[in-house]
Amino acid sequence: MRARTAGRRARRLFERYGVVGFGLAGPALFGTWGSSLLGAALGIPRWRLIRWLMAGVTLWCTVLLVASDAVPFTPDDLPGYAGRLFDYCRQHPEVIRLATWHRLERGDSHDRDPAVAAPTRDAKLEALDSVQKKDGTGADFSPTALLTLVLSIALAWNPGNPTGMPAATTEAESADDRRRSIVRAVRRLL
Template sequence: MPEPRDAAATRRRLLDAATAEFAAVGIAGARVDRIAAAARSNKAQIYHYFGSKDALFDAVFEDVASVIADAVPIDAENLPEYAGRLHDSYRAQPWVQRLATWYRLERGRDSALEGIRRSNAAKVEAIAQAQEAGLVTAAYTPVELLGLVLHLSGFWSANVPEFDELSEEIDHERRREVVVRAVASVVAP
């Protein structure tokens, strides 16, 4: 007797396989055949669950962003430590920054994922509240401040190889310290 189908498990396997494929080669380079094979599924299932390769990428990116937002919730009252935790998550999962780069290059504004919009709006609101309480600088708008924090947290994982070569002697503890101190200097009231 065949095993019963588990739709959630199949969808999860497809997302996981697609995450690896998209992180490695982007949307244009990704092949649904490889994704299906890695997920022990078939192309028809990809189209059944996601509709298209672009929609599968969007699902992957939204899933990854949601996992990070849940694992590293914003602490607007301690943005330097929040940036340090984001830095740690990027170090532990280097493929996240690659996916973000592919997203910016190949989807960007055309996609505008609602879950990410909501997450960003909540972060901006948290920063605005911290500003109103006088806990962080008001020299920047909440949107500007969130952008600075996000970019500084990803600083070490978003460089060209030539810069990485220059900085390879800098250990993880020092890299994290640089992120935390840089954000602290930016957000100080």
């Protein structure tokens, strides 16, 4: 059933926007492998399909890279950063969906896609390391562990979090309550 639905969506996308639209949107909608298979099934010439799928992957990776820097990283104010990241992700849930796509599509290993993830992550880790050496912030953790913990706490109520609570169980808490909890938790972590 799912395959038929994806096939119908792919056909509509192709008929409406052609090879270019299919190649640009396909990776985000169907994944790269799915787009390759669906494009071949639709009869799109291989060389055109590959060219536009590569452009689509590049586009979505660039969007993710820009989005990852949308909340300025403040290593000297990690609780504030966690709160601002929570706010941003509530206002822009599409960024979380895009990050989830990226991890599924490219993996989360540093060496699999260094052109997209490494510069942003490495800059944050270097800044965090510098602050830790200067004033001992979060010195119980390595910069990598500390950044991972802060990001995990900030995104704890994200709908994409597999360990998140269902909406029905958290309705009593407001977004402001959640934000305060995040800031307080990160402050205690340090």
